[in-house]
Amino acid sequence: MTVTRSVKVQEEARFVAIRKQVVRGSSYLVLIVISLLFVAPFLFMIGTSFKPYNDIVGQPLNPFPMHPTLENFTHLLEKLPVGTQLVNSLTISVSVTLLSILFNSLVAFGFARYQFKYKSVLFTAMLATIMIPGQLTLVPSFIMFRSFGWLDTFNPLILPGIVGAFGVFLIRQVMVSIPEEIYDSARIDGCSELGTFVRIALPLSKSATGIVALLTFMGSWNDYLGPLIYLTSDTKMTLAVGITLMNNPYEIDYASPITGACLMSIPVLIILSIVGHKYFVDGLTAGSLKG
Known part of the structure; x- marks a missing residue:
């Protein structure tokens, strides 16, 4: 009887630990997604400022400059x-x-x-x-x-x-x-x-x-x-x-x-x-x- 109760306590403790890890992992995942939503426009701004003008007009949704240049800063x-x-x-x-x-x-x-x-x-x-x-x-x-x-x-x-x-x-x-x-x-x-x-x-x-x-x-x-x-x-x-x-x-x-x-x-x-x-x-x- 005592052994059975000890096993149940260990299983409950293991379940609680797993549940805490799942909750913590889910919280981190949600925070990462929210952080990306806030950081994405900032990264898009930085990437676009280093893109040639033709890439800005032709590929406006691509935040990564394929041909980095400083001509935008010079022109500004x-x-x-x-x-x-x-x-x-x-x-x-x-x-x-x-x-x-x-x-x-x-x-x-x-x-x-x-x-x-x-x-x-x-x-x-x-x-x-x-x-x-x-x-x-x-x-x-x-x-x-x-x-x-x-x-x-x-x-x-x-x-x-x-x-x-x-x-x-x-x-x-x-x-x-x-x-x-x-x-x-x-x-x-x-x-x-x-x-x-x-x-x-x-x-x-x-x-x-x-x-x-x-x-x-x-x-x-x-x-x-x-x-x-x-x-x-x-x-x-x-x-x-x-x-x-x-x-x-x-x-x-x-x-x-x-x-x-x-x-x-x-x-x-x-x-x-x-x-x-x-x-x-x-x-x-x-x-x-x-x-």
């Missing part, structure tokens, strides 16, 4: 002031990113560190702005910036993005989780409030600031509507708009826009490699901390 550099537009895009994106880290962190520190009247009401009102569509404010923003004399400048593309409800919320969630004893120790050691922010709150919330910096940079770098509305000079145009203005109704160039998109993806990949997987995951899970 000759047809478009890529250097100037790249510098403009970097200037706007880096400025917005650095200022957003500073001001979002300051506002988040205020909500996390201090107690003041109507704090919950102000924080709720700030979060409610996330529900306002950006298209709803285009016309009032344009009228306001025109009255300021900011048209055809970088100001309308930089200043509105330096503070956002999502960035404040994400950083505040991490700052709230910092033990109060750390702040008290800094105060006993003679550290000012600004010093506490710079030396304690900001370094300990680098996971949230990293993800805010990444999302802010990507949003500004890929912004198309803003530069199209506020910029008119060719010397101030960004790369995102420049590569879309290359075609006209009488001449359609398939190679240059996709090659320009390939160049635009390089800074984002560099930022992703700098921020890293750790900051990205920690930043996305920051909202699960106590609030």
Whole structure:
């Protein structure tokens, strides 16, 4: 009887182990398929940018360049002031990113560190702005910036993005989780409030600031509507708009826009490699901390 029961236990354990392996293998298979669906357009873009123009037109569905060439990049550099537009895009994106880290962190520190009247009401009102569509404010923003004399400048593309409800919320969630004893120790050691922010709150919330910096940079770098509305000079145009203005109704160039998109993806990949997987995951899970 005991032997029979032992055999049954071993069979059940073996069945459970096999079932776990099947479930794990199925999960990996599904994740691989989903990853390929997301990666396929990116690989198609890279492969197409190295294909001759005749292959792009004649074999558009083949993502692999049979005769790799750099003529698309050469043609793009000759047809478009890529250097100037790249510098403009970097200037706007880096400025917005650095200022957003500073001001979002300051506002988040205020909500996390201090107690003041109507704090919950102000924080709720700030979060409610996330529900306002950006298209709803285009016309009032344009009228306001025109009255300021900011048209055809970088100001309308930089200043509105330096503070956002999502960035404040994400950083505040991490700052709230910092033990109060750390702040008290800094105060006993003679550290000012600004010093506490710079030396304690900001370094300990680098996971949230990293993800805010990444999302802010990507949003500004890929912004198309803003530069199209506020910029008119060719010397101030960004790369995102420049590569879309290359075609006209009488001449359609398939190679240059996709090659320009390939160049635009390089800074984002560099930022992703700098921020890293750790900051990205920690930043996305920051909202699960106590609030």
